[in-house]
Amino acid sequence: MPTLFEETALPKGKPVKSQHQSSVKKPSTMTPLTCFAVNPSGVRFETQEEDEEVVLFLRQHLIVNVPWVLFSILFVLIPPVFFPLVLRLVHFPFVIPAGYIVIGTLFWYLATVGFILMNFLRWFFxxxxxxxxxxxxxxFVQLLYKQFSEARLSKLQDISYSTGGILATLFNYGTVNIETAGESPNLEFESVPSPERVVETISKLNQNIQQSPL
Structure with a gap:
């Protein structure tokens, strides 16, 4: 594995702190909500080869979940707050049975749970x-279907990133664009944390591949 984050060795008998030690990247500890991990421990995927090692593990930044989380809170509050208000302000020419209200509320919360679950799974996977x-x-497209795309480092032609908006600037996330040669598909890492570090890491790996002997 290319030693992108390896610490420079010090001569024996000289316990002087190296000027490069501050930039050493130790293996990242994974949590269920990890969005950016360097050399993550215990991470494997379906088609991983025996001698293949994960250098970066990425998800979209946590902040991208804020819109659907806010909508979920609103959906949860609608039955106890909005429904009684409508019943008070709107005079229906008939009486709505309490059983219908209960069943309607249950269906509403069931749909809300489905909305929350689908958005979380889409982000998580x-x-x-x-x-x-x-x-x-x-x-992750749906519960029973996912799309897997890959490109060999030797096939990469151009690696860049873009950011836009106040949130992306404040929380330092953006989209990494990877252009490939031949029939390999172009890839896009959307809204990932520290996009400049992602581009730098992939570029170094690509450079190591290009310089390695055949």
Whole structure:
């Protein structure tokens, strides 16, 4: 595996702190909500080869979940707050049975739970992986279907990133664009944290591949 984050060794008998020690990147500890991990421990994916090692593990930044979380809170508050208000302000020419209100409320909350679950699973299982041999994009489409795209490091032609908006600037996230040669698909890592570090890491890996002997 290319030693992108390896610490420079010090001569024996000289316990002087190296000027490069502050930039050393230790293996990241994974949590269920991890969005950016360097050399993550315990991470494997379906098509990973025996000698292939994960260098970067990425998800979309947590902040991208804020809109649907706010909508979910609103949906939860609608039955106890909005429904009684409508019943008080609107005079229906008939009486709505209490059983209908209960059933309607249950269906509403069931739909809300489905909305929350689908959005969370889409964020949780949409994963971007960079290994010492390739870049991988795993897209969660629905419960029974996911799309797997990959490109070998040797096939990469151009790697860039873009950011836009106040939130992206404040929370330092953006989209990494990866252009490939031949029939390999172009890849896009959407709204990932620290996009400049992602581009730098992939570029170094690509450079190591290009310089390695055949």
């Amino acid at each position: 949409n994963i971007y992986i960079v290994t010492n041999e390739r870049v991988v994009d795993i897209d």
